[in-house]
Amino acid sequence: MRLKRLVLGAAVAGLVGVSVPATQAVAQDSLFVPLFTYRTGPFANSGIPIANGMHDYLAMLNARDGGIGGVKLNIQECETGYNDAKGVECYDSVKGKNPLVVNPYSTGITLALIPKASVDHIPVLSMAYGLSASAVGADFPWIFNPPDTYWDGMSIALKYIAEKEGGFAKLKGKTIGFIFLDVGYGREPIPLLNDFAKDYGFNVKMYPVPPSQMQSQGSVWLSVRRDRPDWMIMWGWGAMNPTAVTEAARTGYPMNHFIGVWWSGSEGDARPAGEAAKGYLSLNFNAVGANYPAIKDIEKYVIAKGQSQTPKDQIGENFYNRGVMNAVVIAEAIRNAQRITHKKVIDGADMRRGLETLQISEQRWKQIGLPEFAAPIHVTCQDHNGHGSVYVQQWTGKGWAKVSGWITPVKEKVIPLLYDAAKDYISKNQPWPKRTEPCDDKTL
Amino acid sequence: MFYREVGQFKSSYAADQALLPILQDRIGIAVILLVAFVAVPLTASGFMLDSVLIPILVFALAATGLNLLTGYTGLLSLGTGGFMGVGAYSCYKLATIFPNVNIIVLILCSGLFAAAIGTLFGLPSLRIKGFYLAVATLAAQFFLSWCFIRIPWLYNYNISGSIEVPTRTLFGIPVTGPTASSETRYLVVLSIVVVLTLLAANLVRGRIGRMWMAVRDMDLAAELIGIRLYQTKLLAFAVSSFYCGVAGAMLVFLYLGSADPESFSINQSFLILFMVIIGGLGSLLGAFLGAALIRGLPILLRHAPAYFGVSLQSATVEQTSYLILGALIIVFLIVEPHGLARLWQIGKQKLRVWPFPY
Numbered sequence: 138m139r140l141k142r143l144v145l146g147a148a149v150a151g152l153v154g155v156s157v158p159a160t161q162a163v164a165q166d167s168l169f170v171p172l173f174t175y176r177t178g179p180f181a182n183s184g185i186p187i188a189n190g191m192h193d194y195l196a197m198l199n200a201r202d203g204g205i206g207g208v209k210l211n212i213q214e215c216e217t218g219y220n221d222a223k224g225v226e227c228y229d230s231v232k233g234k235n236p237l238v239v240n241p242y243s244t245g246i247t248l249a250l251i252p253k254a255s256v257d258h259i260p261v262l263s264m265a266y267g268l269s270a271s272a273v274g275a276d277f278p279w280i281f282n283p284p285d286t287y288w289d290g291m292s293i294a295l296k297y298i299a300e301k302e303g304g305f306a307k308l309k310g311k312t313i314g315f316i317f318l319d320v321g322y323g324r325e326p327i328p329l330l331n332d333f334a335k336d337y338g339f340n341v342k343m344y345p346v347p348p349s350q351m352q353s354q355g356s357v358w359l360s361v362r363r364d365r366p367d368w369m370i371m372w373g374w375g376a377m378n379p380t381a382v383t384e385a386a387r388t389g390y391p392m393n394h395f396i397g398v399w400w401s402g403s404e405g406d407a408r409p410a411g412e413a414a415k416g417y418l419s420l421n422f423n424a425v426g427a428n429y430p431a432i433k434d435i436e437k438y439v440i441a442k443g444q445s446q447t448p449k450d451q452i453g454e455n456f457y458n459r460g461v462m463n464a465v466v467i468a469e470a471i472r473n474a475q476r477i478t479h480k481k482v483i484d485g486a487d488m489r490r491g492l493e494t495l496q497i498s499e500q501r502w503k504q505i506g507l508p509e510f511a512a513p514i515h516v517t518c519q520d521h522n523g524h525g526s527v528y529v530q531q532w533t534g535k536g537w538a539k540v541s542g543w544i545t546p547v548k549e550k551v552i553p554l555l556y557d558a559a560k561d562y563i564s565k566n567q568p569w570p571k572r573t574e575p576c577d578d579k580t581l
Numbered sequence: 582m583f584y585r586e587v588g589q590f591k592s593s594y595a596a597d598q599a600l601l602p603i604l605q606d607r608i609g610i611a612v613i614l615l616v617a618f619v620a621v622p623l624t625a626s627g628f629m630l631d632s633v634l635i636p637i638l639v640f641a642l643a644a645t646g647l648n649l650l651t652g653y654t655g656l657l658s659l660g661t662g663g664f665m666g667v668g669a670y671s672c673y674k675l676a677t678i679f680p681n682v683n684i685i686v687l688i689l690c691s692g693l694f695a696a697a698i699g700t701l702f703g704l705p706s707l708r709i710k711g712f713y714l715a716v717a718t719l720a721a722q723f724f725l726s727w728c729f730i731r732i733p734w735l736y737n738y739n740i741s742g743s744i745e746v747p748t749r750t751l752f753g754i755p756v757t758g759p760t761a762s763s764e765t766r767y768l769v770v771l772s773i774v775v776v777l778t779l780l781a782a783n784l785v786r787g788r789i790g791r792m793w794m795a796v797r798d799m800d801l802a803a804e805l806i807g808i809r810l811y812q813t814k815l816l817a818f819a820v821s822s823f824y825c826g827v828a829g830a831m832l833v834f835l836y837l838g839s840a841d842p843e844s845f846s847i848n849q850s851f852l853i854l855f856m857v858i859i860g861g862l863g864s865l866l867g868a869f870l871g872a873a874l875i876r877g878l879p880i881l882l883r884h885a886p887a888y889f890g891v892s893l894q895s896a897t898v899e900q901t902s903y904l905i906l907g908a909l910i911i912v913f914l915i916v917e918p919h920g921l922a923r924l925w926q927i928g929k930q931k932l933r934v935w936p937f938p939y
Contacts (some may be wrong), residue, residue, distance in 0.1 A: 216895040229631045248741055249839040249880035252759040321741030
């Protein structure tokens with residue numbers, strides 16, 4: 138009886154204890170950059186290196202330069218678990234603390250935040266994910282998705298295939314399989330794929346993988362074996378990637394005809410399949426490797442001081458560098474916003490202007506200690522994306538090797554489709570607010 | 582001493598059969614409602630409303646729905662997530678087809694669609710019982726999840742396959758969509774939940790509720806005293822699905838603002854079943870307590886370290902909050918296997934005889 142009372146008392150005390158709400162003071166003289174990350178759950182394998190990369194670069198700026206423009210960055214992670222409801226919860230928890238920008242790192246969460254961004258005056262940076270149509274700055278002033286949309290990615294994958302087959306005309310009659318995570322993210326490129334299929338006369342086979350089936354793709358690959366598509370394109374994420382690569386190898390699918398999007402190209406995606414994964418291709422827009430001055434600085438100022446969760450051997454891996462690149466975009470946009478507003482401490486609205494006129498030239502990449510790390514990024518009011526170049530990398534069994542030059546997306550097809558999609562989105566989400574934000578670079 | 586009904590004489594049948602026959606209960610409920618309707622919207626922060634109170638209320642309504650079926654009628658269902666989805670998707674379709682109709686009417690109407698689907702999947706309930714019925718409702722869950730992914734008409738052919746909530750106003754104030762304030766949405770959710778809970782409370786203590794309980798306790802005996810099993814069970818499915826459907830519509834329109842089929846997966850069904858079990862089978866209070874524990878506590882636990890100024894890695898917080906929640910559930914079930922509602926009942930009895938327990 139006494140034990141029961143004790144247990145009960147402790148439980149009640151615990152409940153009362155945690156339910157005391159206290160408001161946290163927000164430091165006025167810092168730049169608050171929340172990072173929505175996921176280090177738990179079935180998508181953690183993809184999420185952890187990206188979270189590490191983003192955190193480490195920003196922490197390095199704090200340690201090396203004392204922040205940006207002399208103002209410290211306040212970096213806070215919020216765990217989303219790649220779950221939409223938890224992502225929205227993270228957003229609600231940071232909304233009142235003057236965040237400069239949010240990085241949802243999930244297309245589902247991005248879709249949920251797009252309507253909120255213009256109301257709450259918080260820019261959303263969805264770096265090469267999210268809603269492709271949000272690249273249209275006139276309709277989505279608060280959403281940014283450089284350097285490429287999924288539609289750009291799909292057009293580049295098809296361009297690469299066409300190049301190998303001897304031109305787009307040779308694609309006629311061929312079959313291209315599309316294996317994708319059956320959520321908003323994986324479905325995003327389908328309209329473009331269908332459009333190309335219609336124009337060039339190739340067949341498309343769809344292989345949707347629901348999140349609950351990510352780790353048991355046996356039946357999907359059985360259908361692949363039956364259909365024998367000439368090429369396979371994958372839009373996978375989390376535990377789906379290594380499973381797909383392993384299954385492809387087991388089915389005997391020719392790995393050099395299997396292309397993953399930039400989110401299906403981490404070392405951890407190919408490594409589990411061992412030697413059999415040799416030849417697997419994936420798109421990429423950032424360099425792989427740790428041999429850059431800025432990454433050396435991260436090692437020196439952050440990792441050596443024990444202020445990071447990054448394991449030593451993962452520095453410079455593809456998704457780690459992807460995280461670094463995301464952090465560079467944030468940092469450069471803050472710098473840019475400080476420059477155009479002549480303020481040291483900026484807010485979300487200033488950050489939006491900074492993102493909207495963001496330019497990272499080849500020279501600038503060099504200055505920040507990441508020479509030739511990625512293609513130049515050029516965002517304008519009109520074009521919130523830039524449609525940058527992407528290259529194809531191949532798994533050698535030990536690491537990634539660049540096997541193509543920089544490939545430009547098929548802009549003449551992608552951009553008109555983007556405008557149509559933006560119009561469609563707005564017509565379905567009436568009343569949609571008209572853009573009232575002034576444009577700094579006069580492209581609108 | 583604090584909770585004695587001594588001296589409260591009833592002089593009419595109406596007074597004797599009132600929903601809350603004891604004065605203290607009436608005062609208590611009035612205070613709770615006053616706090617919920619007035620004090621909370623005035624004082625609570627946006628985060629508290631958006632991420633704690635609104636979800637708790639929405640899930641409490643879904644748990645109430647499942648409780649009517651499982652706790653009162655004794656029919657185990659694993660299709661709750663699917664029925665919530667029916668409510669959400671039908672509300673979405675209704676809102677696109679009838680953009681000018683009051684959104685609250687649409688939310689309640691979408692419950693009717695869920696009721697229809699629920700009745701359909703309740704048809705086998707006369708022939709199969711217990712775990713076998715659970716499996717049949719599991720089939721409903723999978724079938725409905727499949728529909729939400731594979732029938733593009735349901736999500737207006739959106740490329741992403743998810744549904745997004747348009748802005749709708751009520752007396753000129755936005756109620757749904759990004760411009761709706763947390764306070765407005767909270768008050769709308771609270772009003773719907775209060776009204777439907779009142780309805781449920783009256784339902785379960787009347788003829789219908791007694792029929793359900795008779796079926797639950799022994800269906801053969803119930804049949805012998807003249808209760809038509811089939812109609813009773815189907816009615817339970819219909820009413821339960823109505824509640825789940827309304828909860829699903831509120832989940833999307835008043836809480837999340839957008840949803841994809843994952844929001845109505847089997848995990849959601851299990852979560853609501855756990856709320857009912859931990860809260861207490863066959864108790865409306867239990868649905869609220871269960872929802873608060875399962876849905877509210879993890880959120881508070883996740884943000885507790887930051888409130889107290891402790892800085893922990895976000896993943897560590899996530900893992901520990903899972904651990905603590907799991908431990909708490911076990912503790913509560915050891916202390917009171919009949920759920921939190923029973924715990925409150927025991928407390929009430931203790932208060933009644935205090936300070937001279939016998």
